[in-house]
Amino acid sequence: MRAMTARRVAVVGGGAVGLTAAYDLASRGADVVLYERDDLGAGSTARAAGIAYDAYAEDVDVALAERAIERFRAFSGAGDFRFAHTPYLWFVTEGGAAAGAIREQVERMRHHDRDVELLDADAIRREFPVLRADDIVAAGIARTAGTVDPVAYVDLLAAKAREAGADVRTGTPATVALDPPRVNGEAYDAVVVAAGAWTGGVLAEAGVDVPLEPIGCRRSSQTVRPSRSSTTRRGSITLARTRAGSSRATASRHPADPDDYDGDADEAFRERTTARLRERVVNARAPVQRSWAGVCARTPDNDPLLGEVADGLYVGAGWHGHGLMRAPAAGERLAEDVLGERDGVAAFDPTRFG
Numbered sequence: 315m316r317a318m319t320a321r322r323v324a325v326v327g328g329g330a331v332g333l334t335a336a337y338d339l340a341s342r343g344a345d346v347v348l349y350e351r352d353d354l355g356a357g358s359t360a361r362a363a364g365i366a367y368d369a370y371a372e373d374v375d376v377a378l379a380e381r382a383i384e385r386f387r388a389f390s391g392a393g394d395f396r397f398a399h400t401p402y403l404w405f406v407t408e409g410g411a412a413a414g415a416i417r418e419q420v421e422r423m424r425h426h427d428r429d430v431e432l433l434d435a436d437a438i439r440r441e442f443p444v445l446r447a448d449d450i451v452a453a454g455i456a457r458t459a460g461t462v463d464p465v466a467y468v469d470l471l472a473a474k475a476r477e478a479g480a481d482v483r484t485g486t487p488a489t490v491a492l493d494p495p496r497v498n499g500e501a502y503d504a505v506v507v508a509a510g511a512w513t514g515g516v517l518a519e520a521g522v523d524v525p526l527e528p529i530g531c532r533r534s535s536q537t538v539r540p541s542r543s544s545t546t547r548r549g550s551i552t553l554a555r556t557r558a559g560s561s562r563a564t565a566s567r568h569p570a571d572p573d574d575y576d577g578d579a580d581e582a583f584r585e586r587t588t589a590r591l592r593e594r595v596v597n598a599r600a601p602v603q604r605s606w607a608g609v610c611a612r613t614p615d616n617d618p619l620l621g622e623v624a625d626g627l628y629v630g631a632g633w634h635g636h637g638l639m640r641a642p643a644a645g646e647r648l649a650e651d652v653l654g655e656r657d658g659v660a661a662f663d664p665t666r667f668g
């Protein structure tokens with residue numbers, strides 16, 4: 315652990331991760347300035363569907379996800395923010411390797427004390443009558459899961475960060491430089507870059523290369539017959555019932571330019587997901603209400619970049635479409651790392667690619 319404590323800290327990015335880091339830094343006594351080039355949440359965060367779970371198979375992922383859910387629950391009830399408990403169900407319709415993978419995942423998650431179990435088609439029908447389950451070969455269910463409103467999370471954490479003394483500046487693009495760490499020419503003890511899919515570009519301007527690739531993520535939402543809460547995943551499609559009578563679907567991801575992407579999902583995607591929702595959800599006759607798209611960022615090994623990447627320069631990015639659900643823990647870990655309270659997560663070391 316570093317002996318020196320950084321006091322004056324800049325955070326670049328006013329999404330879920332940057333706002334959480336700003337709040338955790340300020341509430342621990344740091345003098346924090348957050349730079350957001352647009353409005354708070356204007357990047358990927360406001361576009362997230364709001365699904366959150368702790369069903370991971372690796373110990374480092376479990377630790378982050380468990381802490382994130384714990385904090386979501388602790389924040390729930392403050393302002394408009396709520397954590398709505400909703401089980402997460404994922405399944406396949408083919409046997410062989412795909413079914414074996416689910417059984418193996420569930421076993422590994424249980425090894426890490428996650429509240430997950432295997433369900434067969436009959437059990438799914440009993441618990442989620444809204445789902446057509448006849449063709450389901452293997453399924454896992456994570457009981458410690460839920461949904462959050464990403465905009466309410468942004469509003470809450472921005473209010474908490476300001477209350478703790480952070481100077482949150484919107485409409486203020488940041489340019490980062492090093493030796494010493496600086497933002498827009500102003501020197502800091504540490505700079506935290508949590509600029510989502512733009513992180514690679516922000517760091518490159520400071521002369522630091524990280525392997526972050528921006529990718530597109532798309533979602534559709536549709537009203538279905540109200541039923542018990544359920545969230546299901548099938549291959550690259552997600553049906554996520556996030557409030558009474560609605561479901562959402564997502565398709566696979568593709569490379570994207572974060573400064574030039576279409577915020578609406580295309581017609582072919584809408585038709586495909588409508589067909590899939592109708593196939594899976596009983597009485598889902600209503601048309602898709604809304605389809606939208608946004609950008610996420612991925613790394614070569616699918617793990618995020620979390621920690622110090624150069625002297626006094628920290629990064630939290632590369633969430634592969636799972637950044638909102640991990641933000642409460644990721645921002646906290648960044649704050650602890652910057653202030654020397656705790657070492658970073660070795661597996662997420664942002665310098666691991668050399």
Ligand SMILES: Cc1cc2nc3c(=O)[nH]c(=O)nc-3n(C[C@H](O)[C@H](O)[C@H](O)COP(=O)(O)OP(=O)(O)OC[C@H]3O[C@@H](n4cnc5c(N)ncnc54)[C@H](O)[C@@H]3O)c2cc1C
Binds near residue numbers: 353359366513531608
């Ligand atoms: C359609 C869709 C659905 C999703 N659904 C889910 C879900 O259900 N659950 C989940 O966990 N995740 C989901 N995600 C992923 C999730 O949205 C992201 O992983 C998460 O929001 C990342 O948060 P962030 O704070 O890292 O980045 P962002 O929210 O992108 O914030 C980065 C901020 O940095 C700002 N910025 C960029 N450059 C600069 C600069 N130079 N100076 C100042 N500011 C700058 C941007 O304007 C932006 O506001 C979804 C994503 C999409 C697109």
